[in-house]
Amino acid sequence: MSYDWFMEKTILSEIADIFTGMVLPKKSLMLQAKSPFSKNSLREYRIISIADVSDRGEISRELETMTFEDSMRIKKYSVKYDDIIVSSRGTRIKSALVGPSVRDNTLISSNLICVRILEREDFPPELINFFMRSQFGESSLRRISNAPSGAVNLNVKTLGSFRVPNFSREEAERIMEAVRTMNEIENLMMEQRSVFEIFKKSAEEKFLRKYEDKPE
Numbered sequence: 001m002s003y004d005w006f007m008e009k010t011i012l013s014e015i016a017d018i019f020t021g022m023v024l025p026k027k028s029l030m031l032q033a034k035s036p037f038s039k040n041s042l043r044e045y046r047i048i049s050i051a052d053v054s055d056r057g058e059i060s061r062e063l064e065t066m067t068f069e070d071s072m073r074i075k076k077y078s079v080k081y082d083d084i085i086v087s088s089r090g091t092r093i094k095s096a097l098v099g100p101s102v103r104d105n106t107l108i109s110s111n112l113i114c115v116r117i118l119e120r121e122d123f124p125p126e127l128i129n130f131f132m133r134s135q136f137g138e139s140s141l142r143r144i145s146n147a148p149s150g151a152v153n154l155n156v157k158t159l160g161s162f163r164v165p166n167f168s169r170e171e172a173e174r175i176m177e178a179v180r181t182m183n184e185i186e187n188l189m190m191e192q193r194s195v196f197e198i199f200k201k202s203a204e205e206k207f208l209r210k211y212e213d214k215p216e
Contacts, residue, residue, distance in 0.1 A: 047065065057129070081099065084098070087154075128164055141159075
């Protein structure tokens with residue numbers, strides 16, 4: 001028997017603005033010709049696509065750029081600090097929290113959905129993203145998308161029906177402290193991994209280079 005129904009939860013659409021990303025033009029149309037009737041100047045935008053979101057919940061720093069007219073029609077797809085971006089389709093659900101270094105000219109493509117938590121102290125974006133990325137959050141996302149296994153297909157409406165636990169302030173603070181500690185440990189492990197890879201490559205070069213098969 002599941003105890004899920006005994007927990008107080010809030011519908012995501014009640015605490016967040018949710019919108020999908022922009023349908024990008026073909027690469028041959030990347031540089032948009034400015035209309036002679038337009039008062040808007042051209043501007044270069046950075047594009048976050050689903051491939052730019054890692055399984056670890058990180059957003060690539062090397063993003064594709066495209067040039068559009070600097071207009072509200074384009075800006076409505078832009079993301080900002082503390083937004084949560086979620087993949088709309090795929091065999092694996094990806095999500096990431098937009099970091100403080102994001103520029104105001106960063107857009108998301110149509111294979112991503114943005115969740116912008118409203119100004120409410122009881123639902124910190126960091127906590128919502130942690131729950132969404134957990135096995136329990138993913139199970140809920142798969143349930144509302146009718147995809148218990150295999151490919152998932154989310155849209156603004158289905159994601160809006162995602163139910164977020166009403167954590168107490170004390171519990172939320174404990175969870176976020178644990179999340180930050182885990183992030184520090186993970187970053188330390190990644191650094192150690194990098195050092196190990198450098199040492200491994202150096203050892204291979206030093207001891208095994210002379211045994212390499214070379215073309216005769």
